Amino acid sequence: MSKVEIAIRFASLFGAACFVLGLHFMNSPATARRGNQLSAFGMFVAIVAVLIGVGDGQGAAHMNATRWGVLAAGILIGGAYGLYSARTVQMTNMPQLVSLFNAVGGGAAALIAITDYHLDSHLPAGTATATVLDIVIGGVTFSGSVLAALKLQGYLSKPVSFPGSRLASGIVAIAAVGGSIWIVAGAHNQVVLLGVVVAAVLFGVLMVLPIGGADMPVVISLLNAFTGTAVAMAGFVLGNATLVIAGALVGASGSILTKLMADAMNRSVVNIIAGGFGTGAVGTDAVEGAGGPVKSIAVDDAALQLAYASKVIIVPGYGLAAAQAQHELRELGEVLESRGVEVSYAIHPVAGRMPGHMNVLLAEANVPYDQLKEMDEINSEFERTDVALVVGANDVTNPAARRPGNAVSGMPILNVDHAKSIIVVKRSMASGYAGIDNELYTDPKTSMFFTDAKKGLASLVAATKTLVG
């Protein structure tokens, strides 16, 4: 081992240690940003070290002008695109961008194995196994994440299923597995490899196609874990420990995060991937109490109720994020506070489009951090609340979740129905992704303010301001 090689090994070890410590620092809001910066610094060191390494001609590697040119062009173009989109993306569209970065990461991991096989198909069984796993997982992640990003962007937001889709998934899966076994057994054939790539990409599409927009966060998190695993496999292919460590870290953390998210929605990951509600063991009985009379309310009355309350809890949900109405919501909160109303925000763990997304959106709109309350913290406060204002949240407020035997049973909910009165800002009576009626809407204490969240909140702000105060 030359001195340069030893130095590079140590630099890579330093980078890997930074990833672990960086993730550890992300346990608390106070240290999270430093954690991410430490992780980024470790990444920078690891990348510079390996650049020096290949320049120095480590192993059999030899860089020439063409190779440097291709590498530099790719890094500059990809890096510039990444930086530009990260800087300019609106925070409501951030989940799509994360999904897109995940897609390219998985794609790059798959390309490493493809290129490696293209260079030399005579691999030992262990490396060949890693190669096909990298290609299959990376390929599924790439197409699945691109489709997930498109769904979040609003294209194909409805679950798509067609007759025979399960059969098609089965055929594609068999093709991928069969081709993979053939390669490990020693096909030495690039056409077989191409077949595996195509099958994996198709499988990713078929997997995400039938999943609804509201389940996308769990899917993206799962795909994130997949990419980590694919990168670890790329590490096996190249015999590089940094890739193995970082990939395994992300694979493990992504899996845990996926489970946390699915738990918060009272769904199993298998249930989500298998597609849609009603396919699981949960029976869907007729929900009693639903279908009763619905009371609607005009903007002036709603404003009056809010302005003369002493304690208001705002419950923001997916609809708020979709309508990008977080700034109007913050303005309403400020107007009410200036009138002496005590305002706080109840954040359900899966509010928004990703877990924790609502906190990011409200933080961006300058809602004071201390007003954002997590579910366990605020649930006992609803009883002392004059008005609970629900904006674009649905299933997470449905009292039916406390009873067994329906699609939301057992899901942790916000105790909105304990408030003295409830105003729901919503476009229609349409049900949430659980597909059942929300009993909260027919509660005698509830008034429905049918409108778009952004327009509705703006008109509420205007109406509240004109009240004598």
Next chain:
Amino acid sequence: MTGSFVGDMTIFILALLVGFEVISKVPATLHTPLMSGANSIHGVVLVGVIILAGYVHGVLGYVLTFIAAAFGAANVVGGYAVTDRMLQMFRRRPVPAAAAKEDVK
């Protein structure tokens, strides 16, 4: 089965366990930044692309390397940048929030 493969497997399993251990205590508030942060860490795939670039030849090899390098770089640069933007908003919160409240009153 080579010695280095067994070594990589050892590292893989241990890193998985570290990953489970480090993540399991994160509050829900930070789930989105965490997912984004983990997302940038797998941008380390760029290191693999750079290693591979020393071996490729032929038009197909160059094209594949170019795409892989662009993908990896977008993942790593964009991932860290967008995570930092998110966390920056979290971090600033307590102080200016209190100041803003004073202004209203």
